[in-house]
Amino acid sequence: MLLDSYVFNFLKRELEHDIQKSLLVFCCVLFVVFIVQSIIKNLIEIAKLPPGPIGVWPFGILKFIGHEKHKSLMKLASTYGPLFSCKLGQQLYVVISDYKMIREIFKKESMTGRPKTPLYGVLNGAGVINAEGALWKSERRFLHEKLRRFGMTHLNSKNNKLHDIINNEINELLTTLRHETKKPIDLEPHFAVSISNVVCNLLMSVRFTRNDPKFIRFNSMIEEGMKLFGKITSVDYIPITQYFPSFQTAKSQIASNREEMFEFYREVIEDHRKTFDRNNIRDLVDFYLLEIELAKENGTEHELFNGRNHDEQIMQVMGDLFSAGMETIKTTLLWLIVFMLRNPVAKKQVQDELDTVIGREKMPKFQDLQYLPNTESTIYEVLRISSIVPLATTHSPMIDEELNGFKIPAGSHVVPLINSVHMDPNLWDSPNDFRPSRFINAEGKVHKPEYFIPFGTGRRMCLGDVLARMELFLFFASIMHTFDVCLPNGAQEPSLNGNPGVTIHPDNFLVYLKERPLDVPIDDQTPLRNFGSY
Numbered sequence: 426m427l428l429d430s431y432v433f434n435f436l437k438r439e440l441e442h443d444i445q446k447s448l449l450v451f452c453c454v455l456f457v458v459f460i461v462q463s464i465i466k467n468l469i470e471i472a473k474l475p476p477g478p479i480g481v482w483p484f485g486i487l488k489f490i491g492h493e494k495h496k497s498l499m500k501l502a503s504t505y506g507p508l509f510s511c512k513l514g515q516q517l518y519v520v521i522s523d524y525k526m527i528r529e530i531f532k533k534e535s536m537t538g539r540p541k542t543p544l545y546g547v548l549n550g551a552g553v554i555n556a557e558g559a560l561w562k563s564e565r566r567f568l569h570e571k572l573r574r575f576g577m578t579h580l581n582s583k584n585n586k587l588h589d590i591i592n593n594e595i596n597e598l599l600t601t602l603r604h605e606t607k608k609p610i611d612l613e614p615h616f617a618v619s620i621s622n623v624v625c626n627l628l629m630s631v632r633f634t635r636n637d638p639k640f641i642r643f644n645s646m647i648e649e650g651m652k653l654f655g656k657i658t659s660v661d662y663i664p665i666t667q668y669f670p671s672f673q674t675a676k677s678q679i680a681s682n683r684e685e686m687f688e689f690y691r692e693v694i695e696d697h698r699k700t701f702d703r704n705n706i707r708d709l710v711d712f713y714l715l716e717i718e719l720a721k722e723n724g725t726e727h728e729l730f731n732g733r734n735h736d737e738q739i740m741q742v743m744g745d746l747f748s749a750g751m752e753t754i755k756t757t758l759l760w761l762i763v764f765m766l767r768n769p770v771a772k773k774q775v776q777d778e779l780d781t782v783i784g785r786e787k788m789p790k791f792q793d794l795q796y797l798p799n800t801e802s803t804i805y806e807v808l809r810i811s812s813i814v815p816l817a818t819t820h821s822p823m824i825d826e827e828l829n830g831f832k833i834p835a836g837s838h839v840v841p842l843i844n845s846v847h848m849d850p851n852l853w854d855s856p857n858d859f860r861p862s863r864f865i866n867a868e869g870k871v872h873k874p875e876y877f878i879p880f881g882t883g884r885r886m887c888l889g890d891v892l893a894r895m896e897l898f899l900f901f902a903s904i905m906h907t908f909d910v911c912l913p914n915g916a917q918e919p920s921l922n923g924n925p926g927v928t929i930h931p932d933n934f935l936v937y938l939k940e941r942p943l944d945v946p947i948d949d950q951t952p953l954r955n956f957g958s959y
């Protein structure tokens with residue numbers, strides 16, 4: 426009996442042990458099958474992607490990218506070709522440096538999506554730069570149409586508001602600079618206030634003086650904001666960093682700066698409401714207020730801006746246009762000066778052309794541009810060689826896309842590598858040489874090849890390209906016509922090093938301005954409304 430129960434227990438234990446063992450083996454096999462299956466699935470998915478460097482999990486190729494992302498991606502393009510993919514941390518990037526492929530993919534509706542980055546989270550898809558879908562479409566159409574009404578058009582416009590705004594700011598700038606000819610100066614703060622005033626006037630009919638504390642605070646917040654956005658980008662690469670205290674601090678700093686800027690915009694919108702007259706539209710804010718009134722009258726108020734809070738949307742658009750329209754123009758003007766200092770022959774060609782075509786008794790007007798191929802081509806050559814926005818804005822396909830037989834998965838980050846297109850020796854003869862004449866054809870006319878894409882291409886290309894062309898021409902030509910911009914005695918040529926930030930910015934440098942005697946009275950200025958003078 427005792428033996429029986431011993432044998433029984435022994436067999437039972439053995440059986441249980443066997444079952445446990447088999448269960449364990451079964452689980453292990455299941456686990457291995459699952460792993461193998463997902464590896465195969467991943468390999469199949471990876472095989473569909475454009476080729477590219479492998480990287481090390483979880484950092485991908487982050488270590489290789491470093492500070493100058495545009496240059497590192499260009500190096501990779503020379504190894505992996507004009508369409509490659511790579512992982513920056515956990516995020517899949519698809520990088521395109523062939524202009525035909527860039528044009529092909531960016532004309533697709535599905536490519537108008539924005540990556541769901543931390544920045545996207547903070548801005549909540551409002552405004553225009555970060556908006557998508559129906560909101561983006563209606564805002565882009567609205568802004569295009571309204572800016573054209575102010576004269577932002579290639580053609581001669583009946584409305585000269587934009588020209589007047591730019592010319593007034595140029596007059597102010599030249600007047601200030603005429604008092605700065607005794608010693609070397611830094612042009613950057615002068616350009617910053619003039620360019621900011623163009624955008625601020627267009628948006629909200631206000632302008633700042635250079636020492637206005639509001640302007641100084643405004644600029645420092647934008648500068649700080651750009652640095653903070655840079656910091657929180659790491660979350661996009663390595664999601665776990667979102668739980669790090671430094672991320673939380675940066676995020677709350679962005680939110681509080683944004684709130685402070687919105688406070689300023691709110692004040693402006695309220696002032697506009699008090700003085701609004703639909704028969705006298707002064708600026709973009711007025712156009713928005715009219716849009717809201719019309720929607721109220723039509724009973725479509727709740728549909729406006731895709732149901733978003735009206736003031737929040739207007740404020741974000743103001744922030745978008747200010748940040749997109751100020752830094753880009755200021756930086757390009759600085760590069761133009763750098764290249765003029767380094768290329769006295771090109772500078773003389775521009776000045777001689779201005780003297781011959783415009784004459785010493787007049788200042789350049791936008792209508793003169795068509796007769797100034799040297800000046801125009803110099804601006805294009807600087808836009809090409811300095812590619813100040815080398816990675817454009819990142820796009821993200823809303824559905825899986827295909828390019829050249831490769832898969833571009835929904836949600837991936839797609840980057841058009843503008844600097845690579847602009848420095849491609851197969852497209853440009855000696856691309857490292859500064860040579861404005863490459864934009865002038867045999868008939869002596871300016872010709873822009875289709876692979877010249879400083880403003881991007883496709884559905885989301887720059888919204889302010891016409892404004893940029895006007896501002897760059899008028900500011901550059903007026904400065905060249907009024908001053909000889911020289912290197913201070915004993916100073917070295919400014920460096921061609923570009924510092925990556927929102928744009929590729931030149932190193933700081935000083936210039937010495939020699940007045941070129943002009944027989945021009947400073948134009949009578951239309952009254953300018955400084956901030957706070959409502």
Ligand code: HEM
Binds near residue numbers: 749892
């Ligand atoms: C030298 C001057 C400028 C350059 C080189 C430049 C370049 C660019 C580039 C490369 C893009 C991205 C295009 C893409 O991702 O496909 C862009 C977008 C944009 N730019 Fe500019 N830009 C300049 C001036 C301006 C100005 C003056 C404004 C307006 C005030 C402006 C407003 C915008 C806006 C709103 C977008 C986003 C468009 C969208 O998301 O649909 N830009 N710009």
